[in-house]
Amino acid sequence: MNKNSFDIIILTGRAGAGKSEFIDFLKKTPKEERLQKYHIGEFKELDDFVWIWNMGVDDDIWESLNKPRLHTINVGHGYTESHDRDILLTDFMTKKMNHELTSHYMSNEKYFEDNSVFVEFARGGDDCFKKTFDHFDKEVLERAAVFFIDNTAEESERRNEARYQAKAERSILAHKTPDENMVFYRTNDWNKLVEEKREGYLNVKGVNLPFVSVWNIPELTDTKQIEERFAPPVIKLWDLYNNR
């Protein structure tokens, strides 16, 4: 590999773990510096929260036509899915992200010459991350690295609510991950999957998928401190990605 930037970065963790803060940190870093230090030049984001939200709004429309909702439940301050369904919306979303990557990005090799794609999602449940990674095609996994942002369930619930309240003061369009979903995010299989390691490789479909896990507590607002927290793991992830 002689290119200087990641192809695909899977950015994941609980809802309210700090994924948006990490993206914000990258966006505030000048492009040249970002490429040189962190191996991330221009980038696009695929975020399934946005897709789920839009499906929820579409379901509101179906309901207004006296038709059944297709995918979501409206809980007033956001949308959740019915977890008793045979096929989970989150599984569909993973398939959709995989489809977007293969059909819109990987089909255009020039894109990855100096651009990256962030794939962002939150998952919860006993086998959530194992199941999610298994939904990606091998060809996607071969070009991906995982940046996991770790915190406690209590901290992610606190941040989710605080972020919503701050937005609600400024905009009537404010939204949050519904409390009903936050309960679902209390448990996950990340630490079991990575055997409590903070960095290394996950074996998925025979692919060595590099990962780093970043402890993101306490919440930081100081730019310098944010850089000190996120910069070393990104650099480490590049090392793992480039030498797998």
Next chain:
Amino acid sequence: MTTQSFDNLMLIGRAAAGKSELIDFLKHLSEADRLEKYHIGAFEEVDDFPWLYQMWQDEDLWEKLGRKRTLATKRDNVYLTLDWEIYDFTILKFNREIEKKQKENPDYYNNNTLFVEYARGQADAYKKTLNLFEKDVLERTAIFYLDNTFEESMRRNTIRATDKDTEQTILHHRTPLEVMEHYYKINDWQEFTEKKPHGFLDVHGVKVPFVTVWNMPETLDFNELEKRYGPALDQLWRLYVDKPL
């Protein structure tokens, strides 16, 4: 009204009536020229075909996961509608998207015209559809209807499907022949407008200005297009600024 440009310009007609060609014609003009001649400066388009296409493609993924299709079936690489209420759904989605643009930018219409593009068919096509739009939306809307014969629509639609273009794609959105025959063959535009070439439609108590443009024969000649579209847009503008309350 002190505005210099249309707010919402509804661009409608049969599938393959020439809506994309009109947009293409306008895009070839400079913004200043377009504003001065046609009262359309910067513009954006909302078109329900990409929404429909995305929903049908999503069903491909659901189907792979084991869920039954409900919106459209797929045969020979084209989508055939199963749930016809999807066409009402997209009109309500237009309402939402238009409202969103104004919420995100209260000055949106100071600098922009929003094209709202769709095609409808059947005996109650446009009467039903226009009644699904919010009153607030209609109050800022003018309608540009592109008219042609069903046979001409079929001809243009078939040309979109070349030998190489056997798959329905977002760029080459030919409509399946069965859908053309079943859905687009007739519509109520002439009846709804009482065969007038221009005037006002009364919807939700709002006088919505319209013009109907005969879009045959097909031409790519810029001067011919200017002669065809220019007077119609001018007429529509006069109706739009002078519409009765």
